[in-house]
Amino acid sequence: MDLTEDEAFARLRTAAGPADADLAADPVLDGLLDELGAGLTSARRPFGPLRIGPRTFRPRTFRPRRVSRTGGVRRPSGIGRHVMVFAAAAATALVLLGCYAVLRDDGVRRPPDRPATGATTPPAPPPLKTGLYGAAVAGSMRAGEFADASEWINLGSPELPGFLDSQQRGLTLPPGESWGPLRVRLIRPGKRLQITALIFNVRRYALCRNAAAYVATEPGSARTRYRLFIEKNTPWTVVGASGPAGRKSRPGDPGHFTRTFHFIQGPVTDTSIRAFASGCNLPWTLSGALR
Amino acid sequence: MNAAEARSEALYRLHRTAILGYLARRVEPREDAADLLSEVFTTAWRRIDALPDGDDARLWLYGTARNVLANHRRGSTRRASLTARLREHLAVRLQRVDEPDGVTAVHEALAGLSEPDREVLTLSAWEQMTPAEIAVVLGLNPATVRARLARARVHLRSALATHTPATR
Numbered sequence: 001m002d003l004t005e006d007e008a009f010a011r012l013r014t015a016a017g018p019a020d021a022d023l024a025a026d027p028v029l030d031g032l033l034d035e036l037g038a039g040l041t042s043a044r045r046p047f048g049p050l051r052i053g054p055r056t057f058r059p060r061t062f063r064p065r066r067v068s069r070t071g072g073v074r075r076p077s078g079i080g081r082h083v084m085v086f087a088a089a090a091a092t093a094l095v096l097l098g099c100y101a102v103l104r105d106d107g108v109r110r111p112p113d114r115p116a117t118g119a120t121t122p123p124a125p126p127p128l129k130t131g132l133y134g135a136a137v138a139g140s141m142r143a144g145e146f147a148d149a150s151e152w153i154n155l156g157s158p159e160l161p162g163f164l165d166s167q168q169r170g171l172t173l174p175p176g177e178s179w180g181p182l183r184v185r186l187i188r189p190g191k192r193l194q195i196t197a198l199i200f201n202v203r204r205y206a207l208c209r210n211a212a213a214y215v216a217t218e219p220g221s222a223r224t225r226y227r228l229f230i231e232k233n234t235p236w237t238v239v240g241a242s243g244p245a246g247r248k249s250r251p252g253d254p255g256h257f258t259r260t261f262h263f264i265q266g267p268v269t270d271t272s273i274r275a276f277a278s279g280c281n282l283p284w285t286l287s288g289a290l291r
Numbered sequence: 292m293n294a295a296e297a298r299s300e301a302l303y304r305l306h307r308t309a310i311l312g313y314l315a316r317r318v319e320p321r322e323d324a325a326d327l328l329s330e331v332f333t334t335a336w337r338r339i340d341a342l343p344d345g346d347d348a349r350l351w352l353y354g355t356a357r358n359v360l361a362n363h364r365r366g367s368t369r370r371a372s373l374t375a376r377l378r379e380h381l382a383v384r385l386q387r388v389d390e391p392d393g394v395t396a397v398h399e400a401l402a403g404l405s406e407p408d409r410e411v412l413t414l415s416a417w418e419q420m421t422p423a424e425i426a427v428v429l430g431l432n433p434a435t436v437r438a439r440l441a442r443a444r445v446h447l448r449s450a451l452a453t454h455t456p457a458t459r
Contacts, residue, residue: 008448009416015397016417018321018385020312029384032377033311036325037303039373040332125301156345158304180312181419187305190345283419 013282019178024161128159130192137192138289145289150196152291156189167199171206174213179205185284197288204287207263208280226273230263299336306349307332309418310356315385316417317360322381325374330359350427353418357410357428400450408443415440 003011023029135147153160164186168179182205186198193201207230215225264272279285310331314324334355335342342348401409414425422440426433 003448003451005444005448008451009412009444011393011397011451012401012412012447013416015394015401016316016413017394018312018315020309023312023315024308026384028380029377032380033307036329036373036377037300037307037332040303040329040336125297156301156305158301161305161308180309184309184419187309187349188346189305189348283421 014176016178020180020183021173021178024165024179024183126154126157128153128157128163130154132192138291141289146197146287147194147289148196150194152192153195153198155186155191155193155290160187163198164202167202168206171202173206173209177209177213181205181282181284185286188290192291193286193288197286200287201284204263204279205284211277212280222277223270223273226277227268230268230273230276295339298342299332299339302335302342302348302352303332306352309349310352313353313356313418314360315381316413318363320382321385322378323363324385325377325381327356327359327363328377329374330362331356334359347427350424353414353420353428354430396451400447400453403450404443404446407439408446411436411440412443412447 130152132152134149137152138145138147141147153163161183164179164183173179182201186193186201211226211229214229215222218225218228220228264276279287307328311324311328314327314331315321318324318327331352335352343351401412404412410429411425414420414428415422420428422436423433425431425440426436429436431439
């Protein structure tokens with residue numbers, strides 16, 4: 001069987017299993033991962049209780065050393081008192097030498113920008129919503145980017161996977177395809193994307209994967225098949241809340257905007273179909289302005 | 292909850308499924324991925340202050356998962372009691388059923404490739420990583436990854452030619 005390198009690579013891609021999206025769609029697994037996560041963090045808190053399911057384990061408290069009936073510390077037989085005294089003296093000397101070495105080195109090896117005491121405090125995870133609206137937040141645009149009046153979303157927020165789940169509901173992918181390639185691109189700590197672009201990416205991804213499957217199975221030339229598929233998909237309209245462009249919105253801001261999305265802007269021509277199809281390739285390229 | 296715990300939990304929530312998938316696609320039996328996942332995030336929690344910022348933290352987790360997987364293959368991963376229930380679920384959920392011939396052929400072809408070829412190919416095809424991202428995970432130069440990927444694609448193509456059902 002003659003395969004091109006691209007075809008061989010595409011076959012490798014379809015052989016990935018289990019798909020991340022299938023794992024993410026399993027509510028039981030989700031609960032167990034929550035449980036494991038809680039256990040992992042709790043297990044390393046210095047004195048906190050460890051919860052595993054309904055059970056709670058408390059850390060052991062300090063207990064005094066067991067003493068013998070005669071009241072002395074139990075020691076292995078055959079070791080004389082002078083040996084114990086010598087061992088204790090040697091251990092004390094080692095501890096004192098260690099302390100001296102630490103104190104002498106203090107301030108010499110430490111980088112100047114790190115404080116002597118106190119741990120560094122990493123930033124808290126950001127919320128999904130930024131309260132920032134509008135194209136002005138995007139600054140200058142590059143080719144192929146777009147921005148509108150909608151809110152900017154933190155792509156590093158732990159709430160993002162749940163938000164994506166809600167957007168994916170009702171959209172289907174062909175057998176063997178997963179949302180993984182899209183999610184890998186969208187989950188980007190430290191980056192922001194507008195909510196409309198986020199939704200657009202989800203829908204465009206679903207269309208692209210379905211279009212590719214359609215083109216692969218239906219007879220006729222690829223161009224004609226893409227045209228048939230794309231023409232079946234009507235544009236949709238998003239009505240969103242909008243704050244003043246580039247400024248923080250206030251609660252109860254009455255501003256709204258309407259935006260209609262087209263997978264292909266203007267007439268559906270061979271050129272526009274080619275452009276659309278090339279944007280469907282994996283790794284996925286995000287639509288919108290990533291900031 | 293202090294900031295380190297908050298960051299650790301956020302990283303876990305964001306990347307746990309992707310890292311679990313990465314591990315489950317590469318380990319046998321697949322339920323061992325539960326222990327490996329625990330190991331990866333325990334390491335991340337232990338070294339939370341040293342973790343890079345932004346998207347590099349995700350790549351750092353993949354790099355750690357790769358090392359954990361290598362240790363596991365050397366037989367040095369312990370089963371944790373915390374993961375028992377997750378293991379049980381994965382054992383049922385990820386049970387291998389009869390796969391189509393095409394998929395089996397791909398796995399056979401993949402098994403015949405060298406470890407470096409297999410690694411760049413699967414990171415690119417299954418984890419959807421760019422050569423620059425793969426370079427971070429593997430600790431290589433991006434140019435080296437691109438060259439290795441190009442070579443691996445040629446090897447995959449010829450390996451698949453000998454493992455497709457039609458030629459049997």
